[in-house]
Amino acid sequence: MSDPYTDLYGRRVHAVERTATVGQEPIRLTGVLLPPAEPYGARRLHVDQAAVIEVETVDWILTDERTAAGRKADRRVQECPAGRPVYRYGDLPAHQLATDTMLRRMRRRRRDGQAPIASYMLNKGYAPLYAVADAEELPPLSPVRQEAWDRARTCALCGATRSAGAPYGLGHDQQRYCEPCQEPAAERFFRAQHAERREAAAAWAREVLADPGAPLLVVARPWYPSLHLMYANLAGEVLFDHRLQPSWNDREPDSVQPPAPGTPCYVDAVDVAPQLRDVLTARRLIVWDYELDHLEHFLSDAVAGTVTLPIRDGDRFARHWSGWLGERDLSGPTAYRHNVRFRRPRWPDTPAETIATMCEGLRQMSQSSASGESGEGA
Ligand SMILES: [Zn+2]
Incomplete structure (x- = not known):
């Protein structure tokens, strides 16, 4: 109940290892702090471009990536009405946090009962953001749907493909093209x-x-x-x-x-x-x-x-x-x-x-x- 780091869940944090030996250089990591996977479990850090590790308080010192002064200077909304940290188009750590739609584009979905840990600012309101690491993989697509999936991610002009992410944008002729095309x-x-x-x-x-x-x-x-x-x-x-x-x-x-x-x-x-x-x-x-x-x-x-x-x-x-x-x-x-x-x-x-x-x-x-x-x- 009295977890000192609850406020940091869903936020980007610096983690510094507490070292036993004086003079030894501690390990420093940056990532998104995730709540424990199960009750009384350890809180976790989804390290940038890497895996999820457990960060026990006895081993790690966690601090918000943004300094208090930096947060104060930023006049934009920083928490949604539900009290979760807010991300925007430019600063979303997309490998660690995703909306339902973004998860689907990664062929994932949130697990039963998986709670949002942050919010994504939309033009109107917020979309809940979930920990990508906790979402489950979707079953493979049927051949027909796989074909449609691939078609939406194949450029009709140059033939470029992408295996995941959003479909390519529609052109005026209702075909899909990669951005340069x-x-x-x-x-x-x-x-x-x-x-x-x-x-x-x-x-x-x-x-x-x-x-x-x-x-x-x-x-x-x-x-x-x-x-x-x-x-x-x-x-x-x-x-x-x-x-x-x-x-x-x-x-x-x-x-x-x-x-x-x-x-x-x-x-x-x-x-x-x-x-x-x-x-x-x-x-x-x-x-x-x-x-x-x-x-x-x-x-x-x-x-x-x-x-x-x-x-x-x-x-x-x-x-x-x-x-x-x-x-x-x-x-x-x-x-x-x-x-x-x-x-x-x-x-x-x-x-x-x-x-x-x-x-x-x-x-x-x-x-x-x-x-x-x-x-x-x-
Ligand atoms: Zn193209």
Whole structure:
């Protein structure tokens, strides 16, 4: 009951042998202190990179590996609510202490009644840590399960294997890769995606260009409080290019700031909205991405009713264009490990450039793989 070392169970300790002979160099060991295996047994030390030995008080002096000052200086939590010492990802002596999951990865499980002697800090709460030395070996796996075990620990790219421990990480294609192969595997996955999306983009562009309904290329840029609306036919011929003035804004905009030569002039939204609604709702619209939400609000305001433009999700140019260009987005705030994100194409500076980019992009994509094309012309 009055074991002076109870507080050290589960902790990393230094053990110094008490020597009988003066002047003789004592044996010094470091490891994790384990409680006795059975009642009234000796407490034990799982020595680093070595076996478990019994450390009787008469033979050994045990001290915490961390000095009192060191423990005081460390402001992190050092004991879990149950009073056990706390380990973290960086300082866990994984050969001596393990959670249930870690034990299973070593093909072990804790014995009946084996109590935890430390805690592992998780994002939320703690997982109990058990002495690895006291856990029992699991029976060998069946051949089928052994195969699955090995497969999860075999790299699908270089064939590296590990016999124990966590399975290799999943790649984007749901195959498992060793850490050095994760990036090459991600790159390979991205290239395959790119090939697919390039095909899809080409098919879309051809379909749009062949549409007998003559779709319109539409750009709307909010220019508070006005909205710059430009639309063009597929040949890039601009059919409408004005800044729409909201009905509630009764200032004379051009008198406030006269437009520079070449910039579109203002029109009152209420005057043109019915006509715009009729044109835009009757045609298929090719848009850059999401910017036409503003236009819908604007027109709805001007005609005092709901205007819903017939924008198909598949007719957002930028998505096909990014898939066709196939640049991996490895920079900026979207970068993360082994990502396979497609870089979004830069939004051109002006509506006129946007129309021109969409026009040219459609042309390039439709001509991208000439192989399927040749048969059709004949
Ligand atoms: Zn590998």
